[in-house]
Amino acid sequence: MATTPVPASPTAKTNHIGLEVARYKGNKSTLCAGCGHNAISERIIEACFEMGVEPHRVAKMSGIGCSSKSPAYFLNTAYGVNSVHGRMPSVATGALLANRHLIALGVSGDGDTASIGVGQFVHLMRRNLPLVYIIEDNGCYGLTKGQFSATADIGSKLKTGVVNDLPPIDTCALAIQLGATYVARSFSGDKRQLLALLKGALAHHGTSMLDVISPCVTFNDHEGSTKSYSYVKDHDAPVSDVSFVPFFQEISVDYDPGTTTDITLHDGSHILLRKLAADYDPTRKAESLRVLTESHEKGEIMTGLFFVDTQRPSFVDLLNVMDEPLATLPEAKVRPPKEVLDQVMQSLM
């Protein structure tokens, strides 16, 4: 494979905006030891640090569930809302309308997204709101002790022996079909891929939807579960090998143009995809859906960046909203003068 582009040196004490990695850390996790979600939090910390994200601009948004607790475990100095079950998308939407300069990092779970929150999820994807939406996907409800969620695979078993006989919702296929513009799947245990995908998501302007398979060590990491560590490791079929080059780095990568796709994101960053599947082109919607459908049929868990569209305008752009945050516009901009009221009153006489 091609040489991985050089990320910001892990030994450097500060990133390119002069912050130490400590500034990106959060409180101590209260999730179970070994929970895949903790690994995802670590990757988020790394991605934000390496990308030089300004913590004060980050809005950490979540719903309810184990996943939704995790925003407390990264970026302590950022802002956040742990909202209500399945309804983080609406809260995040409102926050971004109020201040379009916020970097929204939404963390949800499979129950939070695909069951109670599927309505809001669907409409969030349609709008292409500029936000990173991470599903910490373990196929079960951890916080209420292990019931199936709507992403549980057909035939998978609970610890109690109950077998799931309903087909799963593929959140990636759904997101692609509905209009999300950066859609990927990864595995909490795949540090390198997940980090590259997260960094790409942070550089993307539009909805980035990352479904991260994250085994529940307490309720769903056993034989019979298709979201266990061992199952995912055995059935993981990367669609491409993902590398990410932030815009502030010079691209000095040794790659073979014949086998690699280079995607330039809005801020000038590059995503390099080394193809594993023949003819895979993540800019073709129909192709991405075909690949996902086929992987289901084969019982594989396809990972990687399935779809990216850097052209579609984001929701905030569509609304023609001012560049200055609406939240802090001065009175002179938001309260029309008395002449306007007089004029309206006159027209009603």
Add this chain to the structure above:
Amino acid sequence: MATTHVEPKEILAPAGQARSVNNLSIQVATVNGSGSQTANLVLLRAIFQMGIPVSGKNLFPSNIAGLPTWFTIRASKHGYIARRRDSEYLVAMNPETAEEDVLTLKPGAACVYDERLNLKRLRDDVMFYPVPFDQLVAPVCPDVRLRKLVRNMIYDGILAKLLGIEMEEIHKALQKQFRKKAKAAELNWNAARAGFEYAEKNLVKADQYFLERMDATQGKILIEGNAAVALGAMFAGVTVVTWYPITPSSSVCENLIEYMKRYRIDKETGKATFAIVQAEDELAALGMALGAGWAGARSMTATSGPGISLMAEFTGFGYYAEIPAVIFDIQRVGPSTGLPTRTAQGDILSTAILSHGDTKHPLLLPNSVGECFTMAVDAFDLAEELQTPVFVMCDLDLGMNTWMSDPFPYPAKPLARGKVLSAGEVRQQGGFERYKDVDGDGVGYRTLPGTPEPLAGWFARGSGHNEKAIYSERPEVYTQNVDRLAHKFETARQKVPGPVIVESARHDVGIIAYGTSHWAVEESLEQLRRERDIDAGYCRLRAFPFPPEVHAFIRRYQRVYVVDQNRDAQMLGLLRLECDADEIAKLRSVRHYNGLPLDARTVTDEISSQEALK
């Protein structure tokens, strides 16, 4: 367009009848979707332009076309604008309801009707004016497809002739209604004229009702409550509006979209100083409003009862996380199909304590289009000052009907944005504690996301957090927090608009009412004095929590009647929650809940009969 000025000839009342001038109610019965709204509003406006106080109530079905609809126009020289139960004039255009409509008329009333309906046979104590509508519309409207819509304008002309409405004013009202659509205006004007000319040649005035020019509407405006709410929100500086369509609230945001597009585009950049989003449902509508409120925007949504139910969980979250947002509830009758297009004060109790756990919310209670405007402005200030969701409780009658009003006053106070710390302030004080009651009013200081200061960051959560907004499940921390929230509600009590009280010298009978009940109560006070020698004091509630003056009012009177437009006396119930035993013992109830706006007679009769039993 051609106009024919018709000199009004003096019309005499039939022999033996006294003229009744500027005191009548006209009921127009039509079929939904037949374009009658234009004819009715033109009629209303023409009477208004003649200087006569007027009000209009549209009683319409939950339907786009085909079901019966009634529009009542009340002209009152005394300025009473509540609905009246009976009418002096009926315009019967709907074959389905015509017979019933005629049979409910009081003796001496008049009925203009489509002659095909042959209504004359039904009564001999009503004056009938048959009109061949189809025959009249054909020559003025060659396009067959438009005839159904234009046909109704004919009764405007008929009524103008019979009642003495000046055709010049009908013409002016038509132009106002159609603004730039000159062709449509001309078509309708021709129809109105055809009606007038027909009446002049063929109808003999046989009733006693007349309208004559007076001077009581000079300088006043006509507007629907929902448009007034929209204007209020715009002048309150709203920046994020998220909504889901629901009758009868939709026109709040539809009006707002029009106003904002016109008056809130930044001149320098051509960009919007606002974002308006039609959400996927009411859950999302309030979620977005709260997200925006958390990020510092002045945010709102507008909805009705079913939406309020869906917003319950988020409202509780807003209460506990202490996030401002304004919710306009245009109340209607109960859930699902049936009477969604009828009015009620049906959400008072459920909204006051909406959500789960210990929650209570400020409610503002506008009675008029003027208060729709001023209270919209108040609501945004209160929401940010108190850092909590604030509800403005309108109803369908106020929101969707056209009301006469004085022009709205330009807001006198600057926007009150509440306690928000800047990066510098946080740095200077070495941090901040989000939920600490620093000032003793129960309201903490907040920072907005994006504030460039590491010590300014915080994490909003529901019920479990300490003063520093850090997760906590400790019993004493929870108790302390909800006690502070209760204390904050006391601050709200001081800040919300106080009641409007009209004292009586006698202090035996008191009336408490709120919202649109005011207009019936105002008239009922006069009826009670005249008919029963009851001189009642009157306290009009304008907000929950109830300021101390409300309790003082109850204590001053022996018997206090609480007027509710719902079955279960919801405001009475809320008062019971807040009053002491002595006050509660004085409270009695007047309830009205048939989906129609409250009328004075209902209030007068109910109080009279309860007083007779006292």
